Structure formats: structure tokens, C-alpha cells
Amino acid sequence: MATPRTSISRQTGTRRSRRAGGGIMSRGWFKLLLGTLLVIIAGMLQQTQPVLAGPAIPWPNVALWAAAGWGLSGLAIRKVALLMVFGLVQDILLNAPLGAFVLVNLSALGVSAWLSGRNERDGTDARGLLHAMIAILAGYGVTVFLAMTINEASPRLLPVMGDLGVTILLFLLVFPVFNLPQDDQHIFKRR
Amino acid sequence: MASRAGKSGVEATLQRMVFAISLLASGAFVMSQSAQPVRDGLSGFRLAAADMLSSRGGPTMWTRLTRQGEKDARIAELERQVQELSRWRQAALTMAYRMEAYEELLAVMGEPPEKGVTARVVAEIDGPFAQTRLANAGQDQGVSDGAVALNESGLVGRVVDRGRRSSRILLVTDYNSRVPVVGEVSGARAIMYGDRSGDGELSDLPESDGFRVGERILTSGEGGLFPQGLLVGRAYQNGRNWRVSLAMRQGSPDYVRLIPPAIIPRPEDDPVIEPDPAETGDETGLQASGEAAIGSPAPAPVESGGAR
Numbered sequence: 001m002a003t004p005r006t007s008i009s010r011q012t013g014t015r016r017s018r019r020a021g022g023g024i025m026s027r028g029w030f031k032l033l034l035g036t037l038l039v040i041i042a043g044m045l046q047q048t049q050p051v052l053a054g055p056a057i058p059w060p061n062v063a064l065w066a067a068a069g070w071g072l073s074g075l076a077i078r079k080v081a082l083l084m085v086f087g088l089v090q091d092i093l094l095n096a097p098l099g100a101f102v103l104v105n106l107s108a109l110g111v112s113a114w115l116s117g118r119n120e121r122d123g124t125d126a127r128g129l130l131h132a133m134i135a136i137l138a139g140y141g142v143t144v145f146l147a148m149t150i151n152e153a154s155p156r157l158l159p160v161m162g163d164l165g166v167t168i169l170l171f172l173l174v175f176p177v178f179n180l181p182q183d184d185q186h187i188f189k190r191r
Numbered sequence: 192m193a194s195r196a197g198k199s200g201v202e203a204t205l206q207r208m209v210f211a212i213s214l215l216a217s218g219a220f221v222m223s224q225s226a227q228p229v230r231d232g233l234s235g236f237r238l239a240a241a242d243m244l245s246s247r248g249g250p251t252m253w254t255r256l257t258r259q260g261e262k263d264a265r266i267a268e269l270e271r272q273v274q275e276l277s278r279w280r281q282a283a284l285t286m287a288y289r290m291e292a293y294e295e296l297l298a299v300m301g302e303p304p305e306k307g308v309t310a311r312v313v314a315e316i317d318g319p320f321a322q323t324r325l326a327n328a329g330q331d332q333g334v335s336d337g338a339v340a341l342n343e344s345g346l347v348g349r350v351v352d353r354g355r356r357s358s359r360i361l362l363v364t365d366y367n368s369r370v371p372v373v374g375e376v377s378g379a380r381a382i383m384y385g386d387r388s389g390d391g392e393l394s395d396l397p398e399s400d401g402f403r404v405g406e407r408i409l410t411s412g413e414g415g416l417f418p419q420g421l422l423v424g425r426a427y428q429n430g431r432n433w434r435v436s437l438a439m440r441q442g443s444p445d446y447v448r449l450i451p452p453a454i455i456p457r458p459e460d461d462p463v464i465e466p467d468p469a470e471t472g473d474e475t476g477l478q479a480s481g482e483a484a485i486g487s488p489a490p491a492p493v494e495s496g497g498a499r
Contacts, residue, residue: 047244047314075210084213092240095352095359096320098233099220106214146221147319153366155319156389 028181032070035178036082039066043089058162060170061139063090067105068135068171069178071112072128083109100146108139129175133168140164234352242329242354274309274446277343285420288375288409292420307450308332310358315444322365322385326447329354337416338449345422345438346370346410347447360447363423363437364389372423372435373411374402380411383423383435391424391435401433402426408435418453 042062063086070079087102094101112135119127140160147155223229310328328334330353340347340360348368352359361368364385372383372393379402381393393402402408406426412419424435 075206077206077209080206080210080213084217087217089244092237092244093314094316094320095323097221097224098237099217099224100320102217103214103221106210106217110210110214143319150221150225151320151366156322160319 028073031177031180032078032082035066035069035180038174038177039063039086043086043093047093058159058166060167061090061136061163062167063087063101063105064108064136064139064167065171065174065178067108067139068112068132069175070180071109071135072116072131073180073182074117075109075113079109080106096146097150100150101143103146104139104142107142108135111135111138125175125179128179129172132171132175132178136164136167136171140167238352238354241325241352241359242357270443270446271309274343274443277442278341278448281341281343281345281422284422285409288420307338307448308334309446309448310334312445312447313357321367322362323351324348324360324362324444324447326358326360326449327356328449329356329358331355334358334449335451337452337454339417339421339452340447340449341421342439342442342444342447344440344442345424346417347439349416349452350449358449360449363391363439370417370423371411371413372408374426375407375409377401377403377406380413381433383408389437389440391437393426393433393435396433404428412453415454416452418450 039062042060046059046062063083066079066086067083070083083105084102087100087105088098090096090101090105091098112132115131115134116128119131140163144155144157144160224233308328310326310332312324313327314325316323316325324340324347326334326340334350334353336350336353338350338353338358340349346363348360348362348365350358351361362385363370363383366385368385370383370391371380373380379397381397381402382395383391383393386392391408396402404427408423408426410417410419410421410423422438424437424439427434427436
């Protein structure tokens with residue numbers, strides 16, 4: 001009798017953990033979808049800038065929000081794929097060489113995942129927020145480096161700094177949207 | 192549990208590989224575009240995608256949300272009239288400059304007549320890579336390749352990408368932009384390029400008789416990309432460098448006029464077609480030359496003084 005009961009309890013435990021895992025996955029998917037929608041809406045609004053408030057206002061790099069926020073929970077392939085799509089759209093809209101913003105987004109994702117994996121989450125969002133901001137800075141660093149390399153001249157830093165400031169300030173507000181539950185397997189996580 | 196852990200390990204490795212491959216591939220893709228053939232190969236895709244993503248045919252989201260269509264239409268009509276008048280003013284100033292030049296140099300071929308389309312700027316990209324604007328007129332509206340963009344105050348830039356319904360304008364403030372210019376008073380010539388401050392920087396200056404502070408800087412028309420006499424801005428000196436305060440900044444950023452470039456074909460591209468003597472016949476040819484000989488006066492010797 002003992003053996004079957006143990007077996008049943010193990011099975012129940014497995015079911016529970018699967019259910020719990022499934023819950024995390026669905027919450028993660030929901031937030032991923034929400035973040036994607038936010039990026040798309042902000043990108044569309046950016047296209048109407050001359051109508052809204054004139055062409056010269058700084059605008060956040062919303063794809064970097066996604067890269068920096070999503071990276072905290074790991075490097076799932078779906079995130080990489082979404083960021084590649086965002087990057088290609090940015091390349092076309094910003095007249096950058098194709099692949100440049102893909103590289104920027106993936107770099108930010110990698111930095112964010114690396115920082116988050118090196119430092120265990122302590123249950124608060126403060127450290128994650130700091131890691132994400134560092135990832136955004138890294139993303140802008142890669143952007144400026146690519147621009148310097150490709151144009152063989154330093155880019156105009158004032159608009160870049162304006163965009164960076166707006167990106168970081170607004171990220172404080174939208175961070176919860178991009179802060180996904182931890183992936184089951186974080187590749188940089190200490191084991 | 193072991194199989195689950197193994198599965199997680201495999202998945203983590205797969206994620207790591209996908210991430211690394213994506214990162215390397217995007218880096219290699221960017222670097223590969225330093226080659227002109229690769230850029231040319233991708234330009235078709237880029238234009239089609241930009242057309243799809245950026246062009247705006249109907250009312251924007253903002254006007255739909257706020258129902259400001261009627262007010263906007265009235266404002267747009269008034270703005271159009273103001274721009275039209277400003278354009279005429281600009282055209283008059285430009286014509287005055289041309290007239291002055293023509294009076295000095297008799298029998299100079301004039302610039303081709305201006306024709307073009309007015310387009311609305313739907314997006315401005317002031318990123319680290321390029322300073323461009325996207326206008327909602329393209330090949331279907333008659334925008335020609337390399338068209339020159341003006342607003343009511345002066346030169347804005349040049350069309351570098353042209354789609355069916357949209358065009359991308361490289362601003363004169365971009366570092367990669369090069370505009371041959373001439374000082375209106377001094378007549379000094381130089382090349383203007385954009386810099387990080389948003390004004391123009393003059394290079395290839397003449398060694399003597401430079402520009403004068405405050406004089407108007409116009410396009411010189413050299414190279415054939417820009418017509419002669421378009422207002423670019425006013426010259427000022429910053430240390431030892433000559434710079435141009437751009438006139439386009441005083442105009443509206445929302446509308447541009449796109450006019451065809453003043454491309455003059457090379458003689459070998461547009462040769463004179465001589466009539467074939469075999470088709471006209473010897474007799475006719477002789478008759479024609481005889482009439483010419485009778486009808487035209489004999490050329491006076493140089494030393495005869497007939498002209499006096």
C-alpha cells in the first residue's frame with residue numbers, strides 16, 4: 001500500500017508543479033504580449049510625431065525597453081525573435097543599415113540577462129531595474145559605436161542623449177510590464 | 192526529474208546557441224552592407240518595407256481620435272496659401288539673382304523651368320545614423336530621383352530614396368550631405384556639409400577673397416544635383432571656420448516642395464543627330480549649300496575693319 005500511495009503523491013506533486021509552471025508561463029506570455037503591444041503602439045505614435053507635437057521632441061527607444069526588461073528573465077528564443085523583428089523595423093524607419101538595431105537590441109538583451117544571471121534576484125524589482133537601466137545604457141553605447149563606425153564620424157550626441165534620457169525616465173513607469181517571470185532555465189544563472 | 196533537468200539543459204544550450212548565432216549574424220549582416228553591391232541588393236526590400244510602414248494616405252490616428260479634421264483642413268488650407276506666397280517670394284529673390292548673373296554674362300543658358308510637387312512630412316528621423324525626413328509623395332506623384340527639397344524659406348535637402356508613395360529626404364544638416372554653394376555678394380564658392388550643431392559647415396574654401404559675414408549663401412549649381420540660386424542660408428564665422436545659418440529652419444517643418452534636379456546631360460549622352468546625306472540626296476544638298484552661299488554674306492576678313 002505504501003508504494004502506490006507514494007506513487008500517487010509523487011504524481012500529484014508533479015501535477016501541481018506543472019500547473020504552477022503553466023500559470024507562470026501564461027502570466028509570462030501575457031506580459032510578453034502586453035510588452036509587444038506597448039512597443040508597437042509607441043512605435044506607431046512615433047510615426048505621428050509631426051502631427052502630435054512637432055518633429056523635434058526626444059522619443060524613447062521602446063525596443064530597448066523590451067530588450068532590457070525581458071533580458072532579466074532569460075534568453076528565451078521567442079524574445080530573441082521578437083527583438084529581431086523590432087530591430088529590422090527600426091532599421092527601416094530610422095534609415096540605419098539593416099541589422100544595426102537588431103544588434104543593438106540583442107546586445108541589450110544579452111547584457112540584461114548576463115547581469116541578472118550573475119546576481120540572484122532578491123525578490124525586489126530595484127536590482128532588476130538597475131540591471132535593465134545598465135542594459136539600456138549598453139544598448140545606446142552600441143548604437144553610438146555602430147553609428148561612428150558606419151558613418152566614420154561621431155553622431156550628433158544631443159538628440160541621442162535626449163532620447164536616452166526619455167527612454168530611461170519612461171522606463172521607470174513601464175518597467176513592470178517588461179519584467180517577466182523568470183524563465184525555467186536562465187542560461188547565466190548560477191547553479 | 193533527471194529527464195526534466197536534461198531537457199532544461201538542452202533547452203538552455205539551444206537558447207544560448209540561438210542568441211549567439213543571432214548576434215553574430217546581425218553583426219555580420221551590418222558589416223556586409225559596407226559593400227555597395229549588398230546595399231544595392233537590399234535597397235528594393237528597404238524601399239518596399241518603408242513604403243508599407245511609413246506612408247500615410249488618409250487621416251492620421253490623432254485626427255481620428257480628436258475629430259479635428261475640419262479645423263486641420265482649414266489650417267492646412269491657410270498654410271498652403273502662405274507657403275505658396277512664400278514660395279513666390281523665394282522664387283522672386285532667386286530670379287533676381289539669376290537676372291543679375293545673366294546681365295553680367297550674356298547668352299548664358301538659363302536653368303530649366305521649375306516644376307514639382309508639394310508633399311507633407313510624415314516623419315522626421317534625427318537618429319545617430321542619418322538625418323532624414325519622410326515625405327508622403329513618391330514616384331506615383333511625380334517625384335523624380337534625386338529631387339531637390341525646399342520649404343518656403345530655403346533648401347531642405349535632396350531625395351535619396353524614392354518609393355511609390357513616399358520619399359526619403361536627406362537633410363542638408365546631415366554629415367553625409369554635400370551642397371556646392373556660392374556667396375551672393377562675394378561670389379566665393381565652397382562645399383557645405385552638415386555638422387552636429389545643426390548648421391552648415393563650409394569646406395574647400397577659396398584661398399583668397401573669402402565669404403562675407405551675413406551674406407546670403409546660395410546653391411552654385413555645380414555638379415548638377417542642385418539648381419543654381421536656391422537660398423541655403425547666411426554666412427557667419429566661428430573662429431577660423433565659415434558656417435552657414437540655415438534658412439530652412441525659419442520655415443515650416445511640415446511641408447516640402449520637391450523639384451526635379453537640374454541634371455544637364457553630357458554631350459555623349461545626348462549627341463546631335465546629323466542628317467544622313469544619302470537620304471537627302473546630293474542634288475538637294477548642293478542646292479541647299481548654294482542657297483546658303485547666296486543668302487549669306489561673305490565673311491569679312493579680320494583685318495578689313497568691316498565691323499567698325
